Amino acid sequence: MTIEVIAVGGYEQIGKNMTAVKVNDDVVIFDMGIHLDRLHIHEDTDISRMHSLDLIERGVIPDDTLMREVDGKVRAIVCTHGHLDHIGAIAKLAHRYEAPIIATPYTIALIEKTIKGERKFKVNNPLKILNPGEKLQISPNLTLEFVRTTHSIPQTITAALHTPEGVVIYANDFKFDNHQMVSPPPDYRRFREIGKKGVKVAIMDTTNIKEVKESKTHSEKIARDLLKDVLKGPLEERKGLIVTTFSSHIERIQAITKIAERSRRKVLILGRSMERYCSIAESLGILNLPRNVSIYGNSKSINKALARANENRTKYMLIVTGHQGEPDALLPRIANNKTNFEIKPGDNIVFSATTIPNPINLANRDLLNRRLKERGARIYNNVHVSGHAGPEDLRDFIRMLNPQHLIPSHGDLSHLAA
Secondary structure (H helix, E strand, O other), X not given: OOEEEEEEEOOOXXXXXXXXXXXXXXXXXXXXXXXXXXXXXXXXXXXXXXXXXHHHHOXXXXXXXXXXXXXXXXXXXXXXXXXXXXXXXXXXXXXXXOOOEEXXXXXXXXXXXXXXXXXXXXXXXXEEEOOOOOEEEEEOOEEXXXXXXXXXXXOOEEEEEEEOOEEEEEEOOOEOOOOOOOOOOOOHHHHHHHHHHOEEEEEEXXXXXXXXXXXXXXXXXXXXXXXXXXXXXXXXOOOOEEEEOOOOOHHHHHHHHHHHHOOOXXXXXXXXXXXXXXXXXXXXXXXXXXXXXXXXXXXXXXXXXXXXXHHOHHHEEEEEOOOOOOOOOHHHHHHOOOOOOOOOOOOEEEEOOOOOOOHHHHHHHHHHHHHXXXXXXXXXXXXXXXXXXXXXXXXXXXXXXXXXXXXXXXXXXXXXXX
């Protein structure tokens, strides 16, 4: 019996994740994501009308034609969490495989929303929920287990594929955070148990492998403390206040809204992707929004909300998309006077996110900063901690698992070689 790992996507860039693991005649696919850097794609981009072949040619989604050379039956498509670089290609590729899509409840809900919005392909794959801590036999020789971990989106798991030859660990996006508000700590005990059982191969996130300033990734508790400190003055001032972060970062949005709850300001969460991620999280009991929070996702309701906030700017705090400077996202549109909200001198803009370091994003973000400064805004940058494991976290994880083989993933060649 042999185990083969087929690197379909995510091994020469950060994004476009897709890995196939073949055990004899059984195949399990892990993740089907998009490459966010291509075509200026971001959290609010709609690719529902685009064809998979066009997206493959442009490098947006994995080129899964490689799978034609893989002999075997695809038993499952397993998604580790709900970020677009891990589930964004499901609606374009999953229909090619007669296999169920397996994920945690929050991730399944996001996938279901994406499939319903798809305009080019009909996706009829069964959707199966597997909770962290649960196992599912997917073939006579394979059992899938979801082990609880943490990241920057709720219900992220590390997948453990139990085979007769040992365990295959797929840990593509994680951090070790013991102090999140919406997610419990990673299941360290189970990781150690699996390590003692015998890990044949571990596929592991290398996003922060080159990080030297933060060898162990800081907890979200640090981000909460930073936000409390940064927002204390702006919440009390009689000026406009905008916070921008990742729309999928439910932990961060929970923290921001809880801090604002103590103020007199109403909170407006604005944006199509903000509405999607937050509403699903709220419906599943993951996100607990205070009473002073409202969510608006369509253009008409957003424009009305911005008009209200503009007239009574001292009574509102806005949480919006656009921290990467994407031209059609909400914050850049506000900065360019394309909405009903006007940036005025002394208004406070808080970036609770980091800029993804590629040339397009860096240029867009620089332009956004200049526009905001031209209008007299006060800018607070990098009120943020990473969602990816640092070098020392990876060292700890390797010690827990003690794998026979280690495959680096989720990075370009410089990450994989580090």
